[in-house]
Amino acid sequence: xxxxxxxxxxxxxxxxxxxxxxxxxxxxxxxxxxxxxxxxxxxxxxxxxxxxxxxxxxxxxxxxxxxxxxxxxxxxxxxxxxxxxxxxxxxxxxxxxxxxxxxxxxxxxxxxxxxxxxxxxxxxxxxxxxxxxxxxxxxxxxxxxxxxxxxxxxxxxxxxxxxxxxxxxxxxxxxxxxxxxxxxxxxxxxxxxxxxxxxxxxxxxxxxxxxxxxxxxxxxxxxxxxxxxxxxxxxxxxxxxxxxxxxxxxxxxxxxxxxxxxxxxxxxxxxxxxxxxxxxxxxxxxxxxxxxxxxxxxxxxxxxxxxxxxxxxxxxxxxxxxxxxxxxxxxxxxxxxxxxxxxxxxxxxxxxxxxxxxxxxxxxxxxxxxxxxxxxxxxxxxxxxxxxxxxxxxxxxxxxxxxxxxxxxxxxxxxxxxxxxxxxxxxxxxxxxxxxxxxxxxxxxxxxxxxxxxxxxxxxxxxxxxxxxxxxxxxxxxxxxxxxxxxxxxxxxxxxxxxxxxxxxxxxxxxxxxxxxxxxxxxxxxxxxxxxxxxxxxxxxxxxxxxxxxxxxxxxxxxxxxxxxxxxxxxxxxxxxxxxxxxxxxxxxxxxxxxxxxxxxxxxxxxxxx
Amino acid sequence: xxxxxxxxxxxxxxxxxxxxxxxxxxxxxxxxxxxxxxxxxxxxxxxxxxxxxxxxxxxxxxxxxxxxxxxxxxxxxxxxxxxxxxxxxxxxxxxxxxxxxxxxxxxxxxxxxxxxxxxxxxxxxxxxxxxxxxxxxxxxxxxxxxxxxxxxxxxxxxxxxxxxxxxxxxxxxxxxxxxxxxxxxxxxxxxxxxxxxxxxxxxxxxxxxxxxxxxxxxxxxxxxxxxxxxxxxxxxxxxxxxxxxxxxxxxxxx
Numbered sequence: 001x002x003x004x005x006x007x008x009x010x011x012x013x014x015x016x017x018x019x020x021x022x023x024x025x026x027x028x029x030x031x032x033x034x035x036x037x038x039x040x041x042x043x044x045x046x047x048x049x050x051x052x053x054x055x056x057x058x059x060x061x062x063x064x065x066x067x068x069x070x071x072x073x074x075x076x077x078x079x080x081x082x083x084x085x086x087x088x089x090x091x092x093x094x095x096x097x098x099x100x101x102x103x104x105x106x107x108x109x110x111x112x113x114x115x116x117x118x119x120x121x122x123x124x125x126x127x128x129x130x131x132x133x134x135x136x137x138x139x140x141x142x143x144x145x146x147x148x149x150x151x152x153x154x155x156x157x158x159x160x161x162x163x164x165x166x167x168x169x170x171x172x173x174x175x176x177x178x179x180x181x182x183x184x185x186x187x188x189x190x191x192x193x194x195x196x197x198x199x200x201x202x203x204x205x206x207x208x209x210x211x212x213x214x215x216x217x218x219x220x221x222x223x224x225x226x227x228x229x230x231x232x233x234x235x236x237x238x239x240x241x242x243x244x245x246x247x248x249x250x251x252x253x254x255x256x257x258x259x260x261x262x263x264x265x266x267x268x269x270x271x272x273x274x275x276x277x278x279x280x281x282x283x284x285x286x287x288x289x290x291x292x293x294x295x296x297x298x299x300x301x302x303x304x305x306x307x308x309x310x311x312x313x314x315x316x317x318x319x320x321x322x323x324x325x326x327x328x329x330x331x332x333x334x335x336x337x338x339x340x341x342x343x344x345x346x347x348x349x350x351x352x353x354x355x356x357x358x359x360x361x362x363x364x365x366x367x368x369x370x371x372x373x374x375x376x377x378x379x380x381x382x383x384x385x386x387x388x389x390x391x392x393x394x395x396x397x398x399x400x401x402x403x404x405x406x407x408x409x410x411x412x413x414x415x416x417x418x419x420x421x422x423x424x425x426x427x428x429x430x431x432x433x434x435x436x437x438x439x440x441x442x443x444x445x446x447x448x449x450x451x452x453x454x455x456x457x458x459x460x461x462x463x464x465x466x467x468x469x470x471x472x473x474x475x476x477x478x479x480x481x482x483x484x485x486x487x488x489x490x491x492x493x494x495x496x497x498x499x500x501x502x503x504x505x506x507x508x509x510x511x512x513x514x515x516x517x518x519x520x521x522x523x524x525x526x527x528x529x530x531x532x533x534x535x536x537x538x539x540x541x542x543x544x545x546x547x548x549x550x551x552x553x554x555x556x557x558x559x560x561x562x563x564x565x566x567x568x569x570x571x572x573x574x575x576x577x578x579x580x581x582x583x584x585x586x587x588x589x590x591x592x593x594x595x596x597x598x599x600x601x602x603x604x605x606x607x608x609x610x
Numbered sequence: 611x612x613x614x615x616x617x618x619x620x621x622x623x624x625x626x627x628x629x630x631x632x633x634x635x636x637x638x639x640x641x642x643x644x645x646x647x648x649x650x651x652x653x654x655x656x657x658x659x660x661x662x663x664x665x666x667x668x669x670x671x672x673x674x675x676x677x678x679x680x681x682x683x684x685x686x687x688x689x690x691x692x693x694x695x696x697x698x699x700x701x702x703x704x705x706x707x708x709x710x711x712x713x714x715x716x717x718x719x720x721x722x723x724x725x726x727x728x729x730x731x732x733x734x735x736x737x738x739x740x741x742x743x744x745x746x747x748x749x750x751x752x753x754x755x756x757x758x759x760x761x762x763x764x765x766x767x768x769x770x771x772x773x774x775x776x777x778x779x780x781x782x783x784x785x786x787x788x789x790x791x792x793x794x795x796x797x798x799x800x801x802x803x804x805x806x807x808x809x810x811x812x813x814x815x816x817x818x819x820x821x822x823x824x825x826x827x828x829x830x831x832x833x834x835x836x837x838x839x840x841x842x843x844x845x846x847x848x849x850x851x852x853x854x855x856x857x858x859x860x861x862x863x864x
Contacts, residue, residue, distance in 0.1 A: 037715045126749060130675025137676065155653065156760045157643035157795050164722070169782055171715040171722075191643070191794035213718075410718030454686040506708075573713070 009270035052140035076123035150184030173351035196273025231335035285388030301444035305453035318382020334366035374412035408480025421459025459479035495598030543597020654743035656692035660684035661834035689854035717728030
C-alpha cells in the first residue's frame with residue numbers, strides 16, 4: 001500500500017528506504033539474460049534440483065556437465081489441439097533451443113504434470129491450477145500448462161504467462177519456472193493460426209529457456225517504426241515487412257500483422273508468428289552466451305567497444321542502454337536494395353506449417369548474419385561485446401531502442417529508453433558516421449575479440465558553457481537554481497546529511513528526498529535533452545546520487561513518479577546518471593537526490609544541435 | 611535440512627512478454643491483445659470512475675493453491691456499465707509491481723519479488739482516480755483485471771492550467787483506442803457500431819455524439835474525461851446495455 005508522503009517525519013524514513021534502481025540491471029544485454037542480480041545474469045541452477053511434494057526434479061546435470069532442464073506437460077487439450085498436438089508443439093519449441101549447437105543447455109520432456117496430492121497425471125484447469133502456481137509451495141515440475149479455454153487466463157486478452165516459480169535462497173539461480181498457454185486464441189473464430197501461435201510461444205519459451213531478454217535488430221525496420229532508420233528506397237510498411245519480417249529476431253518484443261498488399265500476407269503468412277517459429281542467429285547467440293559450449297568461443301569471434309558522448313567540458317561519458325548491432329557485410333552491403341526478396345522462391349512448409357528460413361543469398365546476408373548487445377554488460381560502463389559472430393567483415397552500428405520497449409516488453413536494462421539525436425550511427429575510424437554507407441568495416445576472427453570499436457553519439461551541442469557553481473540553497477520549486485541557456489554545466493555537491501524539502505514518491509511507500517533542485521527551459525517544439533550527472537574528477541567522497549526530471553507540480557512538496565508530467569529518472573547504484581529524452585517547450589525541473597554518502601558532482605544539461 | 615527449505619520461494623509472473631501489436635501501430639503489451647475502445651467496453655462487464663482507497667497485497671486459496679493476489683478498493687463515483695456498490699473491492703492475481711531495490715533481483719528495472727507479479731498490469735496507488743474497465747470475474751468470481759491489463763485502466767489527472775479539466779490516459783498513452791483492429795476477444799471486423807478502425811472517420815458519423823466526444827479520435831495522448839465517458843456510454847448503449855449505476859446502501863461489496 002502506498003504510504004502518504006505528506007508527513008515530513010515519515011519522509012525521512014522513506015527517503016532512507018528509497019531503494020529504487022531504474023538501471024540496477026545495467027549489465028544486461030539485448031537478447032541476454034532476463035533476470036539479473038547486481039549485474040550478474042541469473043541462469044538455471046547448475047546443480048541437480050529436486051524437491052516438492054513429489055520429490056520431482058527440475059534440473060539435472062548430464063555426464064557432459066550440461067544442464068538439463070526437465071519440464072512437464074499438461075494432460076489436457078489446448079483449444080482445438082489435442083493433447084498430443086499440444087505436447088508436440090511444446091517439444092518442438094524446446095527442441096529448437098536444445099538443438100542450438102553452440103549452447104550446452106538442454107530441455108527434456110519429463111512426462112505429464114502430476115497432481116502434487118495424488119501423484120497422478122493431471123489435466124490442469126481453472127479448478128486446480130493453483131496447485132502448480134502456488135505461492136510458497138512449488139511442485140518442482142516446470143509445468144507447461146495448456147489453458148484450453150482461457151479460463152485460467154481470464155477473458156481480458158492475455159495470450160499466456162511465463163513465470164519463475166522459485167530461485168536459490170540467495171536468488172543466484174533459477175530452479176523452477178512455468179508457462180501457461182491460452183488455447184482460446186486459436187479456437188475458432190481464431191485470432192491466431194496454430195502455426196502463428198507456435199511462433200508466439202517460441203518467443204515465450206525463450207524467456208523460459210534462458211531466461212532470455214528481448215532483442216532488437218530487424219524488427220523495427222520490418223514494422224516500419226518511426227524510431228528505426230528505414231533503408232533508402234523503402235517507403236512503406238509493405239516493402240519493409242516483406243523483406244525484413246522473415247529475418248525477425250525471435251525475441252523481438254512485438255508481434256505484428258502483415259499489412260494489406262504484402263506479398264507474404266497473400267502467400268499465407270498474415271503475421272510475424274510464422275517467422276519467429278524458427279530461431280534467428282541473435283537468439284541462438286543469446287542462449288549460447290549464457291550456456292556456451294567449448295566450441296562456441298573457439299569458432300566464432302566477438303566485437304567489443306564503448307559507446308560514449310563527449311560532454312560539454314571535454315570528457316567522454318560512457319552511455320549504458322544503447323543497442324549495438326553488428327551486420328556481416330562482406331557478401332553484400334547493408335542494406336539490401338529495394339526489390340530484394342527474402343524468398344526468391346516460395347518457402348517450403350514443414351508439417352506444422354512453419355516456413356523454411358530464407359535461403360542464404362549475398363544480398364540478405366546482412367539481415368541473417370547479425371547479432372546485437374546493449375551497452376553496459378559485464379565489460380564495463382558503456383561497453384558492449386557482441387559475441388558469436390562468424391569470421392568476416394562487419395558493419396557496426398548503434399541504435400536507439402524502441403520507445404515502448406519497456407517493462408514487460410523491455411529491451412536491456414533501462415526503465416526508460418534513451419532518445420538519441422541520431423537514431424542510428426555507424427562505426428568509422430576517428431568519427432562515428434550517421435550515413436549507413438560511410439563506415440569502417442570491422443574484421444572478426446574466430447576465437448578473437450576485436451576490441452576498441454568505439455562509437456561516439458553525435459548530434460549534441462557540446463559547446464563549452466561557463467561552469468556555474470551551485471547556489472547555497474535551492475531546495476524548493478520556488479528557489480530552484482536556473483541553469484540558464486543550454487548547454488549548461490554546474491558543479492555541486494549533495495549528501496544524505498543535506499536538508500531537503502521536495503520528495504519524490506516512487507509508489508509502494510518509497511520516496512527519496514531532493515537535496516538540489518535546478519530548472520531549465522526548452523523553447524523548440526521538440527528538444528532532445530541529455531542530462532548527465534557525474535562525480536567531479538579528482539574529488540574525494542563516495543556515495544550514490546540519483547537524478548530526476550519533472551514538470552512543475554501542483555504539490556510543491558511531493559513529485560509523483562509515473563504521472564504524466566514526470567517523465568524520467570535515473571537511479572543506478574552509482575553517481576553516474578543519465579536521462580535522455582525529447583521534451584516539448586516549457587520549464588523543467590531537475591532534481592539531484594543523495595541516496596547514500598556525499599558526492600561532489602558535475603551536472604550537464606545538453607540539447608541536440610538543430 | 612529439508613531440501614525444499616533450501617529454496618527461496620520467489621515467484622514472478624511475467625505475462626508472456628510478446629506484444630500483439632495492431633499492424634502498423636506498434637504499441638505494446640506484454641502478450642496481451644490490443645483493444646480499441648469499443649471492444650474494450652464490450653469486453654468489460656464493469657466500467658466505472660472512482661478513487662482508489664485501498665490496496666492490500668495478500669494471498670488467497672484459489673484453484674487448490676495459495677495464490678498471491680491484491681485487493682483493490684475504490685470509492686465509486688460513477689458507473690458507466692454494470693452495477694457496483696459505492697465502495698467496491700475487486701481482487702486481481704499478483705502483487706503490484708515495483709521498481710527493483712538496489713541489490714535486488716530485477717528484470718527491466720522491476721523487482722522480481724516473492725509472490726506473483728503480473729507484469730503489464732496497471733500500476734496505481736491509493737489516492738489515484740481512475741476509470742477502470744474490468745473483465746467479467748473468473749475463477750468462480752474470485753478474480754478480475756482491467757481489460758488488456760493496463761490498457762483498461764485510465765489514470766485521471768486534473769489539468770494544471772487552472773481550468774480544472776480532467777484528462778484520462780492509460781499506460782499506452784491511449785494509443786490505438788480508435789485505430790486498433792478488433793482483436794477477436796469479443797468482436798471481429800464488421801462488428802463495430804461506433805469505432806471503425808479501418809475508416810477515415812474512426813468514430814462512426816451515424817452515431818449521435820457531442821462534438822467533443824466525436825473529436826476524441828483526432829486527439830493524441832490524454833483525453834478529456836467527460837467526452838470519453840460520453841463515448842463509452844454511447845458504445846455501451848449501442849450494444850444494448852442498460853445504464854450503469856451505483857447500487858445498494860453504500861456498503862462495501864464485490
